[in-house]
Amino acid sequence: MAEATLNSSGVVDHEASVASRRRLISRIVIYGLLSGFALIYLIPLCVVVFNSFRTLPEISAHGLIAFPQSFRLDAWPQAWSDFCIGGQCEGIQRYFWNSVAMVVPATIISTALGAINGYVLSKWKFPGSDIVFGMMLLGVFMPGQIALLPWAFILGKIGLANSVYGLILVHCIQGLSFTTLFCRNYFVGIPDDLVKAARIDGAGFWRIFYKIILPISPPILIVTVIWQFTGIWNEYLFGVVLNSGANQPITSALVALSLNGTTVRTYDVMSAAVLIGALPPLLVYFFGGKYFVRGLTQGAIK
Amino acid sequence: MSSAGYTAMAGGTGLWEKLKRWVPIFVITPSIIASFVYVFVFAGWTLYISLSDSTLLPTYGFKGLENYFSLWANRRWGVAYSNLFFFSTFYVLAAMAVGLVLALLLDQKIRAESFWRTMYMYPLAVSFIVTGTVWQWLYNPTGGIQFLVNSLGWTDFQFALTSDRKNAIWAIILTGIWQSAGFTMALFLAGLRSVDGDIIKAASIDGASTFRIYRKVILPSITPIFLAVAVVQLQAAIKTFDLAVALTNSGPGISTTFPATYVYDLMFQRGQIGEGAAAAMMILAALAVVLVPYSLYLAWRRRRESGRG
Amino acid sequence: MASLTIRNLRKSFGAVEVLKGVDLEARTGEFIALVGPSGCGKSTLLAMIAGLETVTSGEIYIGDRLVNSVAPKDRDIAMVFQSYALYPTMTVKENMAFGMESRGVPKAEQEQTIARVAALLQIEPFLKRKPGQLSGGQRQRVAMGRALVRDPALFLFDEPLSNLDAKLRVDMRTEMKKLHQRVGKTTVYVTHDQVEAMTLASRIAVMHQGEVQQFADPDTIYNRPANIFVAGFMGSPSMNFINAEISTAGGAPAVTFPLADGGVASLPLHDGVAQRVTDKKVILGIRPEHLSRQDPGNAGKPGVATMSAPVEVVEPTGAETMAVMKFGELEVVGRFSPDEAPRMGENMPLAVDMTRACLFDPATTRLI
Numbered sequence: 001m002a003e004a005t006l007n008s009s010g011v012v013d014h015e016a017s018v019a020s021r022r023r024l025i026s027r028i029v030i031y032g033l034l035s036g037f038a039l040i041y042l043i044p045l046c047v048v049v050f051n052s053f054r055t056l057p058e059i060s061a062h063g064l065i066a067f068p069q070s071f072r073l074d075a076w077p078q079a080w081s082d083f084c085i086g087g088q089c090e091g092i093q094r095y096f097w098n099s100v101a102m103v104v105p106a107t108i109i110s111t112a113l114g115a116i117n118g119y120v121l122s123k124w125k126f127p128g129s130d131i132v133f134g135m136m137l138l139g140v141f142m143p144g145q146i147a148l149l150p151w152a153f154i155l156g157k158i159g160l161a162n163s164v165y166g167l168i169l170v171h172c173i174q175g176l177s178f179t180t181l182f183c184r185n186y187f188v189g190i191p192d193d194l195v196k197a198a199r200i201d202g203a204g205f206w207r208i209f210y211k212i213i214l215p216i217s218p219p220i221l222i223v224t225v226i227w228q229f230t231g232i233w234n235e236y237l238f239g240v241v242l243n244s245g246a247n248q249p250i251t252s253a254l255v256a257l258s259l260n261g262t263t264v265r266t267y268d269v270m271s272a273a274v275l276i277g278a279l280p281p282l283l284v285y286f287f288g289g290k291y292f293v294r295g296l297t298q299g300a301i302k
Numbered sequence: 303m304s305s306a307g308y309t310a311m312a313g314g315t316g317l318w319e320k321l322k323r324w325v326p327i328f329v330i331t332p333s334i335i336a337s338f339v340y341v342f343v344f345a346g347w348t349l350y351i352s353l354s355d356s357t358l359l360p361t362y363g364f365k366g367l368e369n370y371f372s373l374w375a376n377r378r379w380g381v382a383y384s385n386l387f388f389f390s391t392f393y394v395l396a397a398m399a400v401g402l403v404l405a406l407l408l409d410q411k412i413r414a415e416s417f418w419r420t421m422y423m424y425p426l427a428v429s430f431i432v433t434g435t436v437w438q439w440l441y442n443p444t445g446g447i448q449f450l451v452n453s454l455g456w457t458d459f460q461f462a463l464t465s466d467r468k469n470a471i472w473a474i475i476l477t478g479i480w481q482s483a484g485f486t487m488a489l490f491l492a493g494l495r496s497v498d499g500d501i502i503k504a505a506s507i508d509g510a511s512t513f514r515i516y517r518k519v520i521l522p523s524i525t526p527i528f529l530a531v532a533v534v535q536l537q538a539a540i541k542t543f544d545l546a547v548a549l550t551n552s553g554p555g556i557s558t559t560f561p562a563t564y565v566y567d568l569m570f571q572r573g574q575i576g577e578g579a580a581a582a583m584m585i586l587a588a589l590a591v592v593l594v595p596y597s598l599y600l601a602w603r604r605r606r607e608s609g610r611g
Numbered sequence: 612m613a614s615l616t617i618r619n620l621r622k623s624f625g626a627v628e629v630l631k632g633v634d635l636e637a638r639t640g641e642f643i644a645l646v647g648p649s650g651c652g653k654s655t656l657l658a659m660i661a662g663l664e665t666v667t668s669g670e671i672y673i674g675d676r677l678v679n680s681v682a683p684k685d686r687d688i689a690m691v692f693q694s695y696a697l698y699p700t701m702t703v704k705e706n707m708a709f710g711m712e713s714r715g716v717p718k719a720e721q722e723q724t725i726a727r728v729a730a731l732l733q734i735e736p737f738l739k740r741k742p743g744q745l746s747g748g749q750r751q752r753v754a755m756g757r758a759l760v761r762d763p764a765l766f767l768f769d770e771p772l773s774n775l776d777a778k779l780r781v782d783m784r785t786e787m788k789k790l791h792q793r794v795g796k797t798t799v800y801v802t803h804d805q806v807e808a809m810t811l812a813s814r815i816a817v818m819h820q821g822e823v824q825q826f827a828d829p830d831t832i833y834n835r836p837a838n839i840f841v842a843g844f845m846g847s848p849s850m851n852f853i854n855a856e857i858s859t860a861g862g863a864p865a866v867t868f869p870l871a872d873g874g875v876a877s878l879p880l881h882d883g884v885a886q887r888v889t890d891k892k893v894i895l896g897i898r899p900e901h902l903s904r905q906d907p908g909n910a911g912k913p914g915v916a917t918m919s920a921p922v923e924v925v926e927p928t929g930a931e932t933m934a935v936m937k938f939g940e941l942e943v944v945g946r947f948s949p950d951e952a953p954r955m956g957e958n959m960p961l962a963v964d965m966t967r968a969c970l971f972d973p974a975t976t977r978l979i
Contacts, residue, residue, distance in 0.1 A: 026410075030407055030410050030412060031412070033403075033407055034407055034408075034412065034418055037404060037407075037422060038418065038421050038422070040480070041421050041422055041424070041425070041480070041484075042421065043440075044433070044436045044437065044440065044480075045424070047436065047439070047440065048436055059445065060445070062453075063445050063446070063449040063450055063453060064439050064440065064442070064445040064446050064449070064450075065440070065446065065447065065449075065450045066450075113333055116329055116330070116333075117330055117333050120326045120327075120329060120330045121330070124326035126326065126327055132330070132334055132337075135334075135337055135338060135341060135342075136333070136337045138341045139337055139340055139341050141537065141589055141593055142340070142341060142344075142345070142586075143540070143541050143562070143582070143585045143586060143589060144541070144543075145543075145562055145565045145566075145581075145582040145585055145586075146344055146345050146348045146582050146583075146585070146586055147340065147344045147348075148565075148566075148569060148582070149347065149348055149351055149360060149569065149575065149578075149579060150343070150344040150347045150348065151344075153360065173336045173337075173340050174340070176333055176336060176337060176340075177337065180333070191694055191696060193692040193693075193694045193695075193696035194696050194698060194699075196658075196661070196663050196683075196690070196692070196696065197690065197692060197696035197698075197757075198698070198709070199662075199663065199682075199683045199684060200661060200662075200663075200683045200684060200688065200689065200690050200710070201684065201709050201710030201713050201757075202684035202710055202713035202714045203684075203709070203710075203713045204322060204325075205322070205325045205326055205329075206325075207713065211698075211709070212698055212700075215700035215701075216699060216700055230427055233429070234428065234429030234430070234431070234432075235429075236429065236430070236431050236543070236544045236547070237543055237544070237566070241566070241569075241570060251429055251431045251544075254431050254432065254435060254548075255431055255435075255547060255548055258435045258438065258548065259551055267439065267445070270435075274432055274435055274436060277429075277431075277432060278428040278429070278432045281427045281428055281429075282424065282427055282428060284427065285423075285424060285426075285427030286420070286424075289416075289420055289423075292426075292427065293419075293423065293488050296426065296485060296488055297488055297489055297492050319682055
């Protein structure tokens with residue numbers, strides 16, 4: 001756009017040179033601004049990465065924001081397996097595995113349910129199905145605080161209090177709204193004629209789902225899985241309220257670690273711990289960025 | 303032509319065929335029940351507790367609106383909701399402004415667009431806990447930004463947001479903007495890209511400058527996106543919890559208490575479940591104030607558009 | 612024997628009645644076209660025959676079996692969709708095999724059937740390709756192939772040619788006709804294109820507002836349309852409708868209507884029609900091709916009336932020339948061969964073939 005308008009005036013040589021100079025200046029301004037913002041976004045990341053390799057004395061001498069003058073890996077194994085959080089000196093690994101044990105089944109189950117719900121609500125509509133969908137949509141906007149007491153009560157009743165299984169259940173049901181919304185909106189775009197043709201061809205509900213719908217659905221399934229994975233991995237409120245001690249997920253452990261304000265701050269180990277906690281969703285983001293962004297924008301505009 | 307019929311109910315004789323007709327409904331029933339419980343039963347339950355005399359454990363003695371009165375009489379709740387107003391205003395507007403600037407910059411046919419985009423959006427992948435923790439370090443005067451500027455020679459420079467009662471809220475606002483500007487950018491960029499290219503060509507043939515094309519043609523045609531972004535940001539602001547916990551833990555003192563952190567405090571630190579539930583209901587009410595008019599507006603707009611089409 | 616019988620079929624979506632009592636039947640081997648403007652209910656009717664929509668009331672028989680509540684797969688039908696509805700992730704061959712797999716047809720038989728149909732439709736070269744790699748015409752063939760492997764009692768087509776470009780559409784129309792002659796299966800064919808209906812069908816049901824306006828062979832539909840709607844819908848350019856009066860002033864009954872120059876045209880009626888006219892006011896329907904330039908060859912013929920009208924617009928298309936003329940206030944289209952075509956502004960002497968003209972009752976819009 002910018003180029004089109006700026007180029008269009010080049011009739012006389014003088015005009016052309018003015019235009020090209022103006023263009024150069026505007027390019028410099030644009031890239032300058034972009035770089036400035038990029039710096040603001042990169043510094044925090046660099047700080048954590050650098051500090052996880054620096055020594056503690058160096059950090060206190062030169063501050064947190066500085067290029068590393070030493071390189072040392074000690075902080076990583078310490079963060080992983082030795083560091084003390086809330087009296088337990090087993091490092092962050094336990095909480096990391098708690099999160100993994102929570103996020104994998106919760107993601108798979110909620111995505112599978114969302115796909116089936118979306119399939120029913122788009123291709124096998126029944127009287128009242130739009131009302132059902134509207135109700136599920138409400139779940140997207142429910143604040144977690146409303147659900148805290150009921151969940152604590154229910155999980156206590158069914159014996160899943162303070163357990164990773166309890167959190168799996170919570171996240172499956174929490175996520176249902178989103179996964180259903182994503183899948184339903186995608187499936188609505190699949191022509192109804194395909195389902196009709198398959199029904200005339202003698203395929204039933206499940207056969208159409210497996211043979212026709214699922215093979216066209218990888219894009220939305222990836223979006224949904226990424227959305228659920230990052231959302232559940234990063235979730236804090238339910239983890240800290242419903243579970244305690246050794247059963248908490250990694251977000252709670254990171255908070256416990258950074259609020260451990262009594263002792264001298266071990267920025268090196270904390271940096272490593274923070275990075276370990278941020279790594280899974282970051283990897284997902286860097287490898288599935290396109291789908292991640294699509295999920296964000298779709299989740300927002302609906 | 304019209305296919306408004308309910309596919310699930312068509313066709314089939316015999317018991318087996320009739321049963322098969324119910325498969326879709328049967329399959330979705332558990333999800334319907336779960337959603338119903340999650341949306342209505344949970345909200346009703348919390349509402350009921352907010353009207354009860356619950357303290358450490360849920361009890362069901364009816365107390366009327368007393369919890370709400372004592373909540374609104376509480377100074378901390380006053381701090382919480384005035385924080386929320388202050389935070390929401392800047393968080394929503396500034397994140398949109400920064401996001402729009404980034405989107406406009408990225409829309410200038412720049413090189414390696416996806417590289418820049420990836421850079422601005424990576425915070426969205428990590429939790430508020432992680433960004434909160436890291437920014438807490440950066441705000442720390444004895445090692446973070448202040449330390450850096452001081453050591454560069456400006457020894458009088460003061461930047462100690464998180465330890466200053468009056469300004470701690472700004473630490474949360476700035477971090478919130480930093481985290482979510484990439485998100486608003488993505489939405490605005492998607493909007494800018496959805497504008498019909500022919501309109502832009504027509505405007506540039508009419509001799510409009512780039513600036514004028516943006517101001518008069520492109521931005522007006524994405525006004526619905528501004529509204530959508532504002533609503534999404536606002537509802538995120540109302541739910542603010544993780545960031546405040548990780549960054550300042552409601553401190554110093556109670557200066558950065560938010561409604562959501564206060565709910566947590568009342569319910570699980572102070573054993574005032576009834577009042578905590580009342581505060582949770584207030585959050586729900588605030589969300590409703592934002593979302594109900596918005597969805598009515600969306601429904602109205604959709605009807606108007608389909609009426610025209 | 613009838614392959615398809617429909618009795619008093621009704622369909623409502625909520626308060627909206629889209630089919631208001633349809634009766635129809637197709638004899639074995641017959642090609643029936645359902646034609647009408649969009650929204651007339653023809654696609655809904657087809658979907659109900661296929662079992663994809665429920666029946667509100669009335670009966671559908673395929674053969675002599677009442678199929679109102681029989682599942683689509685058990686109706687012994689095959690359907691070709693407007694969008695083709697090819698399964699995008701399957702190859703052409705898998706598309707054709709899908710239905711047979713669902714019904715548990717043995718593998719060897721599947722292979723044989725696919726080979727036979729692929730040869731018939733000349734789609735062997737694409738069997739291994741996915742629908743996305745095919746052109747529109749090729750996809751159309753595959754969609755037909757998928758229907759043909761089924762060897763059903765009834766073929767259903769839902770505007771199968773409407774997504775093709777104009778030239779291909781004409782070619783495929785011919786192929787469709789050949790195919791039907793070869794396969795000889797009972798076919799119900801939905802289209803909004805009256806030319807397709809005329810060329811393909813042995814009988815046409817013209818639908819409008821949820822009702823069958825006329826169900827007859829193409830010749831009757833074209834020459835003796837049951838009402839003004841059918842007359843206007845079938846034929847392009849459409850039939851001209853002129854508000855006129857019957858007068859017996861000159862002895863023999865004639866239709867009269869005012870002319871642009873202030874005069875009155877008086878066209879003597881054909882004997883057969885004259886007896887059926889009871890009222891004074893009528894609507895005269897004349898097809899564009901029944902107007903021609905007056906010459907000694909036609910002027911004196913029985914049943915041919917003469918008049919003249921000013922020419923406003925001339926539109927040559929090569930093979931023929933359309934001209935818009937003024938009959939009083941009214942614009943009337945005529946279709947002429949290029950050598951007799953009028954010039955702009957000419958007051959053209961016309962010969963009107965009154966034996967082919969239709970008279971409609973203005974109150975009921977029915978043919979008199």
